[in-house]
Amino acid sequence: MTHPAPIQRDEFLASEGNQWFARNRSALDAASPARERIVDRLAGQLAPGRATRVLEIGCGQGQNLASLADRQPIEGHGIDPSSDAVASGAARYPGLRLQVGTADALPFPDGAFDVVWFGFCLYLVDRPLLQRVVAEADRVLADGGLLAILDFDPDVPCARPYHHRPGLMSYKMDYAALFLANPAYVLVDKLSTSHTTGQWDPDPQERVALSLCRKNLEQAYKAV
Numbered sequence: 199m200t201h202p203a204p205i206q207r208d209e210f211l212a213s214e215g216n217q218w219f220a221r222n223r224s225a226l227d228a229a230s231p232a233r234e235r236i237v238d239r240l241a242g243q244l245a246p247g248r249a250t251r252v253l254e255i256g257c258g259q260g261q262n263l264a265s266l267a268d269r270q271p272i273e274g275h276g277i278d279p280s281s282d283a284v285a286s287g288a289a290r291y292p293g294l295r296l297q298v299g300t301a302d303a304l305p306f307p308d309g310a311f312d313v314v315w316f317g318f319c320l321y322l323v324d325r326p327l328l329q330r331v332v333a334e335a336d337r338v339l340a341d342g343g344l345l346a347i348l349d350f351d352p353d354v355p356c357a358r359p360y361h362h363r364p365g366l367m368s369y370k371m372d373y374a375a376l377f378l379a380n381p382a383y384v385l386v387d388k389l390s391t392s393h394t395t396g397q398w399d400p401d402p403q404e405r406v407a408l409s410l411c412r413k414n415l416e417q418a419y420k421a422v
Contacts, residue, residue: 204324215280241269253311256319259287260294301331314339315346320373351407374409382418383411
């Protein structure tokens with residue numbers, strides 16, 4: 199049986215990642231109440247005073263990682279399909295380690311990170327690659343580590359055409375549920391907010407959520 203080609207991944211690597219960055223660069227540079235609330239919430243889960251190994255998947259040029267580094271000592275790594283965003287971030291934030299790539303093939307060893315952070319990108323993952331993306335994130339996250347997922351917060355799973363490139367789709371769902379089906383993951387916090395104002399919004403198409411989950415293999419199963 200043949201599987202559909204990963205169209206969205208290939209399009210973002212080829213050109214759409216750079217075009218997305220060009221369209222959104224001014225917004226990324228602007229002050230964002232929502233970003234500040236999200237980064238504050240994540241920073242509150244990190245051990246104070248200890249350098250934490252953080253990987254952001256879909257890092258853009260690294261504003262989120264840089265903002266987190268202002269709050270807690272981190273070793274910041276990022277991966278993004280946009281070569282322009284990575285080049286811009288490398289120049290702007292030389293303390294971060296950014297590279298081009300995608301979530302389905304993370305170029306890192308097992309257990310390399312204390313935090314794996316999906317930075318608003320899962321809604322664009324090709325559906326045939328979604329379980330591979332979950333497995334890759336789990337592989338590089340150390341036991342006891344924190345999984346952070348920032349994405350849309352719909353009331354029900356839904357798909358709609360991606361506005362900027364015909365043939366691509368946006369897929370909105372509760373992505374934390376893919377990990378929470380594994381008893382090694384436990385939801386420890388969730389912040390639901392408007393992606394513009396930083397406050398909760400009743401419109402499910404306007405909301406985004408930061409879901410924070412702990413991974414603990416040792417405590418996943420109880421002896422009976």
